[in-house]
Amino acid sequence: MIREYEPRDEQGWVRCRTLAFLETAYFDNVLPQKEHYESLAIELVAEKDGLIVGLIDVEYEIEEGAVCSRGKGLGGMIWHIAVHPDYSRHGIGRQLLAAAEERAAALGLNRLEAWTRDDEWVRQWYRKQDFQLVDAYYHVYFGGDELSGRVKSDVPNLRLVSACAHYTGTEIEQFQAKHQRIHECVCFEKYLE
Numbered sequence: 001m002i003r004e005y006e007p008r009d010e011q012g013w014v015r016c017r018t019l020a021f022l023e024t025a026y027f028d029n030v031l032p033q034k035e036h037y038e039s040l041a042i043e044l045v046a047e048k049d050g051l052i053v054g055l056i057d058v059e060y061e062i063e064e065g066a067v068c069s070r071g072k073g074l075g076g077m078i079w080h081i082a083v084h085p086d087y088s089r090h091g092i093g094r095q096l097l098a099a100a101e102e103r104a105a106a107l108g109l110n111r112l113e114a115w116t117r118d119d120e121w122v123r124q125w126y127r128k129q130d131f132q133l134v135d136a137y138y139h140v141y142f143g144g145d146e147l148s149g150r151v152k153s154d155v156p157n158l159r160l161v162s163a164c165a166h167y168t169g170t171e172i173e174q175f176q177a178k179h180q181r182i183h184e185c186v187c188f189e190k191y192l193e
Protein backbone atom coordinates (compact mmCIF):
# COMPACT_ATOMS: atom_id res chain seq x y z
CA MET A 1 0.00 0.00 0.00
CA ILE A 2 1.35 3.42 -1.00
CA ARG A 3 0.38 6.20 1.40
CA GLU A 4 1.54 9.52 2.85
CA TYR A 5 4.47 9.41 5.27
CA GLU A 6 3.47 9.89 8.92
CA PRO A 7 5.80 10.77 11.84
CA ARG A 8 5.27 7.28 13.34
CA ASP A 9 6.98 5.82 10.20
CA GLU A 10 10.34 7.40 10.99
CA GLN A 11 12.14 4.31 12.31
CA GLY A 12 10.87 2.19 9.42
CA TRP A 13 11.82 4.94 6.95
CA VAL A 14 15.40 5.11 8.31
CA ARG A 15 15.79 1.31 8.29
CA CYS A 16 14.40 0.94 4.79
CA ARG A 17 16.62 3.68 3.36
CA THR A 18 19.74 2.39 5.14
CA LEU A 19 19.27 -1.18 3.88
CA ALA A 20 18.50 -0.02 0.33
CA PHE A 21 21.48 2.35 0.15
CA LEU A 22 23.86 -0.25 1.62
CA GLU A 23 23.83 -1.95 -1.78
CA THR A 24 24.80 1.23 -3.65
CA ALA A 25 27.67 3.72 -4.02
CA TYR A 26 25.94 5.70 -1.24
CA PHE A 27 26.59 2.81 1.20
CA ASP A 28 28.05 5.11 3.88
CA ASN A 29 25.49 7.90 3.49
CA VAL A 30 23.54 6.82 6.57
CA LEU A 31 20.90 9.13 8.06
CA PRO A 32 19.90 8.42 11.67
CA GLN A 33 16.68 10.45 11.23
CA LYS A 34 14.37 11.24 8.38
CA GLU A 35 15.36 14.30 6.41
CA HIS A 36 13.00 17.29 6.46
CA TYR A 37 12.97 20.07 3.88
CA GLU A 38 13.02 23.85 3.68
CA SER A 39 10.39 23.86 0.98
CA LEU A 40 7.26 21.71 0.76
CA ALA A 41 7.61 18.01 -0.03
CA ILE A 42 5.72 15.00 -1.33
CA GLU A 43 6.61 12.27 1.17
CA LEU A 44 5.25 8.79 0.52
CA VAL A 45 5.91 5.32 1.86
CA ALA A 46 5.06 1.80 0.74
CA GLU A 47 3.85 -0.39 3.61
CA LYS A 48 3.57 -4.17 3.55
CA ASP A 49 2.78 -6.44 6.51
CA GLY A 50 3.30 -3.48 8.88
CA LEU A 51 6.80 -2.82 7.49
CA ILE A 52 8.00 0.24 5.57
CA VAL A 53 9.31 -1.39 2.38
CA GLY A 54 9.70 1.71 0.21
CA LEU A 55 9.86 5.49 0.33
CA ILE A 56 10.06 8.56 -1.87
CA ASP A 57 10.68 12.19 -0.88
CA VAL A 58 10.24 14.94 -3.47
CA GLU A 59 10.95 18.47 -2.30
CA TYR A 60 9.18 20.86 -4.67
CA GLU A 61 9.33 24.46 -5.75
CA ILE A 62 6.76 27.12 -5.11
CA GLU A 63 9.27 29.62 -6.49
CA GLU A 64 11.19 28.84 -9.69
CA GLY A 65 14.81 27.81 -9.10
CA ALA A 66 14.48 27.38 -5.32
CA VAL A 67 15.07 23.61 -5.22
CA CYS A 68 16.09 22.16 -8.59
CA SER A 69 19.51 22.70 -10.15
CA ARG A 70 18.26 23.40 -13.68
CA GLY A 71 15.21 23.90 -15.89
CA LYS A 72 12.35 26.36 -16.21
CA GLY A 73 9.02 26.36 -14.39
CA LEU A 74 8.33 24.69 -11.05
CA GLY A 75 10.12 21.38 -10.47
CA GLY A 76 10.54 18.72 -7.82
CA MET A 77 13.75 17.14 -6.52
CA ILE A 78 13.75 13.45 -5.59
CA TRP A 79 16.02 13.54 -2.56
CA HIS A 80 15.31 9.94 -1.57
CA ILE A 81 13.80 6.95 -3.29
CA ALA A 82 14.48 3.53 -1.81
CA VAL A 83 12.98 0.06 -1.71
CA HIS A 84 13.85 -2.46 1.02
CA PRO A 85 16.17 -5.01 -0.65
CA ASP A 86 13.98 -7.95 0.44
CA TYR A 87 11.13 -6.41 -1.59
CA SER A 88 13.04 -5.14 -4.63
CA ARG A 89 12.06 -5.76 -8.26
CA HIS A 90 8.36 -6.11 -7.49
CA GLY A 91 7.36 -2.74 -8.92
CA ILE A 92 7.33 -0.88 -5.57
CA GLY A 93 9.80 1.77 -6.78
CA ARG A 94 7.79 2.26 -9.97
CA GLN A 95 4.53 2.59 -8.00
CA LEU A 96 6.05 5.08 -5.54
CA LEU A 97 7.30 7.19 -8.43
CA ALA A 98 3.92 7.02 -10.22
CA ALA A 99 2.12 8.14 -7.04
CA ALA A 100 4.60 10.99 -6.56
CA GLU A 101 4.25 12.03 -10.21
CA GLU A 102 0.47 12.13 -9.90
CA ARG A 103 0.73 14.46 -6.90
CA ALA A 104 3.45 16.53 -8.59
CA ALA A 105 1.30 17.08 -11.69
CA ALA A 106 -1.70 18.05 -9.52
CA LEU A 107 0.55 20.61 -7.78
CA GLY A 108 1.46 22.13 -11.16
CA LEU A 109 5.06 20.87 -11.31
CA ASN A 110 6.46 20.30 -14.80
CA ARG A 111 9.40 18.01 -14.04
CA LEU A 112 11.29 15.85 -11.53
CA GLU A 113 15.04 15.85 -10.99
CA ALA A 114 17.16 13.18 -9.26
CA TRP A 115 20.87 12.67 -8.65
CA THR A 116 22.50 9.29 -8.27
CA ARG A 117 25.98 7.80 -8.36
CA ASP A 118 27.65 5.10 -10.48
CA ASP A 119 25.33 2.14 -9.88
CA GLU A 120 24.38 1.04 -13.38
CA TRP A 121 21.29 -0.85 -12.21
CA VAL A 122 19.93 2.29 -10.49
CA ARG A 123 20.64 4.35 -13.63
CA GLN A 124 18.86 1.65 -15.62
CA TRP A 125 15.85 1.95 -13.32
CA TYR A 126 15.67 5.73 -13.94
CA ARG A 127 15.94 5.19 -17.72
CA LYS A 128 13.10 2.63 -17.53
CA GLN A 129 10.97 5.27 -15.81
CA ASP A 130 11.62 7.65 -18.76
CA PHE A 131 14.20 9.89 -17.09
CA GLN A 132 17.00 11.38 -19.24
CA LEU A 133 20.59 11.72 -18.06
CA VAL A 134 21.29 15.47 -18.33
CA ASP A 135 24.33 16.33 -16.20
CA ALA A 136 27.30 14.75 -14.41
CA TYR A 137 30.24 15.58 -12.18
CA TYR A 138 32.46 13.68 -9.73
CA HIS A 139 32.67 13.05 -6.00
CA VAL A 140 36.34 12.52 -5.08
CA TYR A 141 37.31 11.24 -1.62
CA PHE A 142 40.72 12.08 -0.21
CA GLY A 143 42.33 10.47 2.80
CA GLY A 144 45.76 10.56 4.49
CA ASP A 145 48.61 11.28 2.05
CA GLU A 146 46.15 11.89 -0.78
CA LEU A 147 45.27 15.21 0.85
CA SER A 148 48.76 16.66 0.81
CA GLY A 149 49.21 19.51 -1.65
CA ARG A 150 45.50 19.49 -2.53
CA VAL A 151 43.48 20.28 0.56
CA LYS A 152 44.79 21.98 3.66
CA SER A 153 43.41 23.71 6.73
CA ASP A 154 44.26 27.34 7.53
CA VAL A 155 43.06 26.88 11.11
CA PRO A 156 45.90 26.49 13.66
CA ASN A 157 46.17 22.95 15.10
CA LEU A 158 43.51 21.62 12.76
CA ARG A 159 44.75 18.80 10.52
CA LEU A 160 42.45 17.35 7.89
CA VAL A 161 42.42 13.56 7.76
CA SER A 162 39.78 13.03 5.07
CA ALA A 163 37.70 15.06 2.64
CA CYS A 164 35.05 14.64 -0.01
CA ALA A 165 35.27 17.09 -2.91
CA HIS A 166 33.12 17.86 -5.95
CA TYR A 167 35.04 17.92 -9.24
CA THR A 168 33.26 19.50 -12.20
CA GLY A 169 36.26 19.53 -14.58
CA THR A 170 37.07 17.15 -17.42
CA GLU A 171 40.41 15.78 -16.23
CA ILE A 172 39.29 13.15 -13.74
CA GLU A 173 42.27 10.95 -14.78
CA GLN A 174 44.56 13.11 -12.63
CA PHE A 175 42.86 11.61 -9.53
CA GLN A 176 42.21 8.09 -10.78
CA ALA A 177 45.84 7.00 -10.65
CA LYS A 178 46.16 7.72 -6.94
CA HIS A 179 42.68 7.64 -5.49
CA GLN A 180 40.63 4.68 -4.51
CA ARG A 181 37.26 6.28 -4.27
CA ILE A 182 35.75 8.38 -7.05
CA HIS A 183 32.06 8.42 -7.91
CA GLU A 184 30.43 9.87 -10.97
CA CYS A 185 27.29 11.66 -9.79
CA VAL A 186 24.66 12.03 -12.50
CA CYS A 187 21.48 14.06 -12.86
CA PHE A 188 18.34 12.46 -14.25
CA GLU A 189 15.38 14.59 -15.29
CA LYS A 190 11.85 13.75 -16.35
CA TYR A 191 9.27 16.16 -17.74
CA LEU A 192 5.74 15.36 -16.61
CA GLU A 193 2.92 15.06 -19.14
Ligand SMILES: CC(C)(COP(=O)(O)OP(=O)(O)OC[C@H]1O[C@@H](n2cnc3c(N)ncnc32)[C@H](O)[C@@H]1OP(=O)(O)O)[C@@H](O)C(=O)NCCC(=O)NCCS
Pocket residue numbers: 020021024079080081082083084087088089090091092093094095115116121122124125128
Ligand atom coordinates in the same frame (compact mmCIF):
# COMPACT_ATOMS: atom_id res chain seq x y z
C1 LIG B 1 16.12 1.95 -7.59
C2 LIG B 1 15.03 1.32 -6.70
C3 LIG B 1 14.26 2.43 -6.00
C4 LIG B 1 14.10 0.52 -7.60
O1 LIG B 1 13.02 -0.01 -6.83
P1 LIG B 1 12.39 -1.46 -7.14
O2 LIG B 1 11.05 -1.52 -6.52
O3 LIG B 1 13.38 -2.51 -6.75
O4 LIG B 1 12.32 -1.42 -8.73
P2 LIG B 1 11.07 -1.74 -9.69
O5 LIG B 1 10.44 -3.02 -9.30
O6 LIG B 1 10.22 -0.52 -9.81
O7 LIG B 1 11.86 -1.91 -11.06
C5 LIG B 1 12.63 -3.05 -11.25
C6 LIG B 1 13.79 -2.72 -12.17
O8 LIG B 1 14.78 -1.92 -11.49
C7 LIG B 1 16.09 -2.47 -11.77
N1 LIG B 1 16.58 -3.11 -10.55
C8 LIG B 1 16.07 -2.98 -9.30
N2 LIG B 1 16.82 -3.67 -8.42
C9 LIG B 1 17.81 -4.23 -9.11
C10 LIG B 1 18.92 -5.05 -8.75
N3 LIG B 1 19.15 -5.42 -7.48
N4 LIG B 1 19.76 -5.46 -9.73
C11 LIG B 1 19.56 -5.09 -11.00
N5 LIG B 1 18.52 -4.34 -11.42
C12 LIG B 1 17.67 -3.90 -10.48
C13 LIG B 1 15.89 -3.47 -12.89
O9 LIG B 1 15.94 -2.72 -14.10
C14 LIG B 1 14.49 -3.98 -12.61
O10 LIG B 1 13.85 -4.50 -13.74
P3 LIG B 1 13.82 -6.12 -13.94
O11 LIG B 1 13.51 -6.73 -12.61
O12 LIG B 1 12.77 -6.29 -14.99
O13 LIG B 1 15.20 -6.46 -14.41
C15 LIG B 1 15.62 0.36 -5.64
O14 LIG B 1 16.32 -0.64 -6.30
C16 LIG B 1 16.51 0.99 -4.61
O15 LIG B 1 16.08 1.27 -3.51
N6 LIG B 1 17.81 1.23 -4.91
C17 LIG B 1 18.75 1.71 -3.93
C18 LIG B 1 18.54 3.15 -3.54
C19 LIG B 1 18.87 4.08 -4.67
O16 LIG B 1 19.89 3.97 -5.29
N7 LIG B 1 17.97 5.06 -4.92
C20 LIG B 1 18.13 6.03 -6.01
C21 LIG B 1 19.10 7.09 -5.72
S1 LIG B 1 18.38 8.38 -4.73
